[in-house]
Amino acid sequence: MAGEQRLLLENARQLVLVCGRGEKYLLQAGMASLAVLQNASLVVGQDGYIKAVGPADVIRNQFSGATFERKIDCTGKCVLPGLVDAHTHPVWAGDRVHEFAMKLAGASYMEIHQAGGGIHFTVEHTRKATEEELFNTFKHRLERMRRAGSTLVECKSGYGLNLETELKMLRVIERAKQSMDIGISSTYCGAHSVPKGKTATEAADDIINNHLPKLKELKLSGEMHVNNIDVFCEKGVFDLDSTRRILQAGKDIGLQINFHGDELHPMKSAELGAELGAQAISHLEEVSDEGIAAIARAKCAAVLLPTTAYMLRLKQPQARKMLNEGVIVALGSDFNPNAYCFSMPMVMHLACVNMKMSMNEALAAATINAAYALGKSDTHGSIEIGKQGDLVIVNSSRWEHLIYQFGGHQTLIDYVIVKGEVVYKNERCGITSSY
Numbered sequence: 216m217a218g219e220q221r222l223l224l225e226n227a228r229q230l231v232l233v234c235g236r237g238e239k240y241l242l243q244a245g246m247a248s249l250a251v252l253q254n255a256s257l258v259v260g261q262d263g264y265i266k267a268v269g270p271a272d273v274i275r276n277q278f279s280g281a282t283f284e285r286k287i288d289c290t291g292k293c294v295l296p297g298l299v300d301a302h303t304h305p306v307w308a309g310d311r312v313h314e315f316a317m318k319l320a321g322a323s324y325m326e327i328h329q330a331g332g333g334i335h336f337t338v339e340h341t342r343k344a345t346e347e348e349l350f351n352t353f354k355h356r357l358e359r360m361r362r363a364g365s366t367l368v369e370c371k372s373g374y375g376l377n378l379e380t381e382l383k384m385l386r387v388i389e390r391a392k393q394s395m396d397i398g399i400s401s402t403y404c405g406a407h408s409v410p411k412g413k414t415a416t417e418a419a420d421d422i423i424n425n426h427l428p429k430l431k432e433l434k435l436s437g438e439m440h441v442n443n444i445d446v447f448c449e450k451g452v453f454d455l456d457s458t459r460r461i462l463q464a465g466k467d468i469g470l471q472i473n474f475h476g477d478e479l480h481p482m483k484s485a486e487l488g489a490e491l492g493a494q495a496i497s498h499l500e501e502v503s504d505e506g507i508a509a510i511a512r513a514k515c516a517a518v519l520l521p522t523t524a525y526m527l528r529l530k531q532p533q534a535r536k537m538l539n540e541g542v543i544v545a546l547g548s549d550f551n552p553n554a555y556c557f558s559m560p561m562v563m564h565l566a567c568v569n570m571k572m573s574m575n576e577a578l579a580a581a582t583i584n585a586a587y588a589l590g591k592s593d594t595h596g597s598i599e600i601g602k603q604g605d606l607v608i609v610n611s612s613r614w615e616h617l618i619y620q621f622g623g624h625q626t627l628i629d630y631v632i633v634k635g636e637v638v639y640k641n642e643r644c645g646i647t648s649s650y
């Protein structure tokens with residue numbers, strides 16, 4: 216093949232496709248054994264999409280007449296699809312390191328929340344912050360996520376609760392979507408907490424009558440393209456009935472349902488999500504057996520968040536039972552002021568150790584299944600011809616080192632690539648060493 220291509224990755228020791236037959240998601244058996252090529256190469260075209268992937272000698276012959284804007288020698292290294300982080304709260308002001316100390320001393324998440332801290336603390340600071348301040352910290356956080364291998368990230372609003380601040384957060388997310396080389400799926404999460412002075416019913420009414428119509432108007436005018444709607448369905452936050460009303464109203468204006476459920480108490484959130492046709496539900500530490508069966512049937516992804524269960528010392532979500540029952544299991548970092556972790560490699564490690572997933576399962580959950588949770592597995596989450604050229608190059612002999620070396624991703628990751636463009640190159644690149 217002749218002509219100019221954007222990128223050639225040559226001679227990778229392992230090239231982890233994850234899947235190769237256009238699967239939208241992987242279930243238990245598919246997750247257990249991933250598609251991996253040895254001594255392989257890959258080509259990304261000028262449009263940023265993958266043009267070819269296969270054995271190094273085959274690709275060399277196929278592209279003998281082509282030129283490349285950039286070639287990277289991957290000898291001895293592994294290439295993986297860009298990681299997908301299916302759940303983050305990355306736009307906020309005011310950290311909560313003091314609450315971390317309180318939690319270590321024995322306070323629970325809900326005790327702090329009910330005393331006016333937690334989400335309320337972050338709301339107070341986020342309301343006061345300027346759009347510019349929020350954008351600058353958000354941008355920095357996205358860069359840190361990217362350095363840890365994430366190339367597609369779900370980003371929620373939810374620290375405004377009033378229309379003005381929710382819109383401010385969503386504008387910040389929209390600006391990053393337009394200006395940064397990272398995939399973003401944006402989520403309106405105005406029902407993240409019941410604002411002080413309102414009941415859950417009043418807050419739900421405000422969202423349905425004021426917030427959502429404004430989002431619809433901004434969508435029609437082309438100013439803002441929000442992808443998902445979220446509610447924190449939890450005892451003392453939004454009950455099942457308010458959750459149902461908000462999610463249905465969001466769905467009615469074209470948003471994908473992707474919400475927090477069954478985290479601290481069994482709420483029948485999973486059953487509700489299945490009934491409403493939710494794309495994904497996050498947390499599920501307290502999901503019922505019926506809820507697991509319902510989301511398996513409904514093909515609603517379970518986004519499990521190992522950092523939260525670890526940080527708050529919660530019961531671990533039943534990943535094994537979910538996998539056995541045919542649930543589409545995905546992973547997210549849940550980056551937020553309560554769980555300050557940007558790193559999907561660390562999330563995968565925690566999922567393996569604490570939720571008893573295998574490394575293959577964790578990688579599938581952090582790539583193709585996380586992309587499915589965002590409705591983006593047609594273009595993201597695996598290395599296949601026609602998908603976006605989002606890739607991670609790891610300097611190790613086997614890809615599993617990315618999970619095995621807990622906290623080692625900063626040294627292991629050589630390059631992060633989005634649409635065939637290098638968006639991060641490790642300073643240490645070029646120095647040969649074996650890890």
Ligand SMILES: N=CN[C@@H](CCC(=O)O)C(=O)O
Pocket residue numbers: 304333334337447475478523549551552553554
């Ligand atoms: N549980 C609700 N929301 C977040 C926490 C947000 C916060 O505490 O600021 C979560 O997913 O863990």
Ligand SMILES: [Zn+2]
Pocket residue numbers: 302303304475549551
């Ligand atoms: Zn969350």
